[in-house]
Amino acid sequence: MSKHYLTIEDVNKTFHTGGNTTEVLKQIDLTIDRGEYVSIIGHSGCGKSTVLNIVAGLIPATSGGVILDGKEVNAPGPDRSLVFQNHSLLPWLTVYENVAIAVDKTFKGSKTAAERREWVLKNLDMVNMSHALNKRPAEISGGMKQRVGIARALAMQPKVLLLDEPFGALDALTRAHLQDEVMRIQAELQNTVIMITHDVDEAVLLSDKIVMMTNGPAATVGEVLSIDLPRPRDRIALAEDVRYNKYRQAVLSFLHEKQRKVETLQQKREEKDAQPLHSAQSA
Numbered sequence: 234m235s236k237h238y239l240t241i242e243d244v245n246k247t248f249h250t251g252g253n254t255t256e257v258l259k260q261i262d263l264t265i266d267r268g269e270y271v272s273i274i275g276h277s278g279c280g281k282s283t284v285l286n287i288v289a290g291l292i293p294a295t296s297g298g299v300i301l302d303g304k305e306v307n308a309p310g311p312d313r314s315l316v317f318q319n320h321s322l323l324p325w326l327t328v329y330e331n332v333a334i335a336v337d338k339t340f341k342g343s344k345t346a347a348e349r350r351e352w353v354l355k356n357l358d359m360v361n362m363s364h365a366l367n368k369r370p371a372e373i374s375g376g377m378k379q380r381v382g383i384a385r386a387l388a389m390q391p392k393v394l395l396l397d398e399p400f401g402a403l404d405a406l407t408r409a410h411l412q413d414e415v416m417r418i419q420a421e422l423q424n425t426v427i428m429i430t431h432d433v434d435e436a437v438l439l440s441d442k443i444v445m446m447t448n449g450p451a452a453t454v455g456e457v458l459s460i461d462l463p464r465p466r467d468r469i470a471l472a473e474d475v476r477y478n479k480y481r482q483a484v485l486s487f488l489h490e491k492q493r494k495v496e497t498l499q500q501k502r503e504e505k506d507a508q509p510l511h512s513a514q515s516a
């Protein structure tokens with residue numbers, strides 16, 4: 234058995250829709266240790282959310298599988314919490330109630346009502362939302378909603394926190410602020426996190442490891458980069474840091490230069506394959 238906390242093993246995913254077959258993921262292999270913060274980065278549509286949804290148990294892999302803490306994942310479960318880019322709070326419930334509903338469901342048998350209440354308050358305090366307990370989602374900003382979503386996910390004490398572009402819809406300042414909060418919380422709780430992002434700086438700042446995916450169809454893991462920067466990390470100080478800039482450059486180079494080379498090679502191969510047919514037609 235793998236010694237890693239989470240193993241994604243030879244995962245392939247093909248979608249069949251309306252008579253079309255699309256091979257989205259091909260042979261995804263990835264190992265993640267307990268407490269690791271892992272980002273997945275790759276061009277739009279390559280299959281990042283599909284990987285996350287498979288780990289969440291929301292969709293099955295066509296072949297291969299996911300093992301979390303020694304158990305195969307084949308359905309959603311409270312051991313994995315998912316936070317989406319567009320917060321998914323229930324609009325008719327208050328901030329407090331949105332977290333309480335998840336806490337009550339998860340801990341009904343193991344915590345008393347008073348303990349559950351305290352736990353909800355603690356998690357909302359952790360994301361600095363104690364001042365808005367009785368507000369409804371429509372009355373708070375996008376960044377605040379996202380904080381409540383993160384508090385709700387953390388409050389369930391999942392084995393793995395799955396973040397699908399959690400800061401994607403936020404303005405730059407709110408985004409930076411929330412990234413700092415997530416780093417602070419991570420330092421305290423040592424969660425195992427898989428985060429999808431399009432933002433190279435965000436990936437380097439937050440991660441222990443960056444997984445770079447190749448372009449689809451049939452996307453796979455292109456490279457895995459370990460980010461060996463000491464924590465706590467300070468964005469201002471890091472902007473001048475040679476290692477930080479080297480990591481940043483490595484990700485940019487993968488996304489823009491290496492991918493282009495692969496695409497050019499593919500294009501040349503396709504053109505070569507098409508040539509006899511083309512010559513025969515024009516003859």
Ligand SMILES: Nc1ncnc2c1ncn2[C@@H]1O[C@H](COP(=O)(O)OP(=O)(O)OP(=O)(O)O)[C@@H](O)[C@H]1O
Nearest residue numbers: 248249250255257276277278279280281282283284
């Ligand atoms: N349920 C589905 N049925 C058919 N095709 C799907 C389904 N879900 C995803 N796809 C296809 O799989 C591919 C990968 O989608 P996915 O959302 O995983 O990519 P992504 O890398 O997360 O994209 P983005 O960065 O734009 O959010 C896309 O071509 C998409 O159209």
